[in-house]
Amino acid sequence: MSENAPYNQLVDHLFRHEAGKMIAVLTRLFGMHNLSMAEDVVQDAFVKAVQTWKFGNIPENPSAWLMQVAKNKALDILRRKTLFDNYSSEFSKYMKEVSNEYVDQVFLDTEIADSQLRLIFACCHPALKEEDQVALTLKTISGFGVTEIAKALLTQEATIQKRLYRAKQFIQKNNIQLEIPLGAELAQRLETVHTILYLIFNEGYNSAKADELIRKDLCAEAMRLCLLLCDHNATNIPASYALLSLMCFQASRFESRLDENSSIILLAQQDRSKWNHELIKRGYYYLNFSSQGDEITVYHIESAIAAEHCIAASFEETNFERLLCLYDLLFQMKPSPVVQINRAVVLSYTGRTQEAINYIFTIEDLEQLLQTQYMFNAVLGELYTKNDEPQKAKIYFEQALHLTQSEAEKKLLRDKIADIKITMLN
Amino acid sequence: MKDFMFIFRGRTDRPEMTPQEMQNNMQQWFAWIDKLKKKNIYVAGEALMQPGKVVKGEQPVITDGPFTESKEIVGGFFVVKANSFEEALELAKDCPDLPRGGTVEVREVMKF
DSSP, X not given: OOTTOGGGXXXXXXXXXXXXXXXXXXXXXHOXXXXXXXXXXXXXXXXXXXXXXXXXXXXXSHHHHHHHHHHHHHHHHHHHHOOSTTSOHHHHTTOSSOOHHHHHHHTSHHHHHHHHHHHHHHHTOTTSOHHHHHHXXXXXXXXXXXXXHHHHHTOOHHHHHHHHHHHHHHHHHTTOOOOOOOHHHHHHHHHHHHHHHHHHHHHHHHOSSSOHHHHHHHHHHHHHHHHHHHTSTTTOOHHHHHHXXXXXXXXXXXXXXXXXXXXXOOGGXXXXXXXXXXXXXXXXXXXXXXXXXXXXXXXXXXXXXXXXXXXXXXXXXXXXXXXXXXXXXXXXXXOOHHHHHXXXXXXXXXXXXXXXXXXXXXXXXXXXXXXXXXXXXXXXXXXXXXXTOHHHHHXXXXXXXXXXXXXXXXXXXXXXXXXXXXXXXX | OEEEEEEEXXXXXXXXXXXXXXXXXXXXXXXXXXXXXXXXXXXXXXEOOSSXXXXXXXXXXXXXXSOTTSSOEEEEEEEEEEXXXXXXXXXXXXXXXXXXXXXXXXXXXXXX
């Protein structure tokens, strides 16, 4: 590759990231109810870029070029209407006619982050269904296409279309405004945003079914948006930092979780030198920021748990007693079976496997979880193996095998069952 | 070696492509250009502004067009070196827009 090959000048995902920025600025001018109009302007700007750049000449500042095209198109549209009334209420309050100065101001670099934030709050509107919020966020702020979202979330394109349609209808009907909430409302709305970003991150981090590339994109996107929260005065509260640090710690292990055959490598067997130490460093950096103030959120605890794993030189050297305390704390804040099953695993690593098994059987509605959730079976299988009860272990592993769709997980379980059969023969 | 002009025609309507797909398409073009440059056979290439105007008639009349809505609009051109027409045609087959309905017209540049 020659040094100034034109394609080196383009940042990965430039279009996708610019799409989110342009939509944020344009919806602020047009109003959120004109989201589709903004999407058309963005699409036209990209078409123009592709048509002129592909013959080998890229403008010096591609982002600025795209923004300028979007701005010109926006001005055309606004002039045709001459009144803001049909567009953004933010502007129609102040003025009757389109003025270039106003448009210029919205397109200022300093305003773009602000606009993106407003858009995030609109897309993560608590009155929307969570799945609709996820789809709308990925489409609107992250510039993903319907096909890409469907692929990443392992659903049908039609399903995603339906979710986006439903979300847009809701926004129009309820006249959702692009604003950064204030006061007590801010904390609540921000909590929803955190939930959605964490959901997006976990979709990327956990689902072993979708292809690796798109999953990484999802994680990177969730982190990019979370960074946006941390970079803005209105939203850089401790919980935002805690969530970002948690994502950094988790993402640091992204490369070491699967081997070359896409088999899962468990934490205990992972090559810790392969963990991304730059991300771990960043994790600590943000965790530090998150400790300002006296608010403690689940993200703080989860991040502390992730940090505990990162700090241990080897799996055996992990401070499991401390992890157990953290899980107790987490359970107080977020009482859920998932927290309990994780606590049980940690408990067994402190050498109390029988106690861990007993603890699992105290989980509410365990019978139903065992019938539907692969993980509860897999953990029980694991603990019974450790406790020298191979027959029981085999039953749970087989049930787990039956419940998972993931090829990587299936392979892992089959290996475990095979191991048990060998032990039972001996 | 002779010079050949590649004239690229394609659609300009709004495609059903995601931002990433559009960027990928563009990067395929860059990779193609780079390949031609490395072989030292890429002479020039430019995009044409849209829309154009047409001057026509004895008493020249200027009309709009060709319209960007039309299916076949010239988007740009390359000048590429090749030993023969056949070789030029082979090179043109690498055009990334062929699967999307784009066309390449290959013409030898006349030299006296």
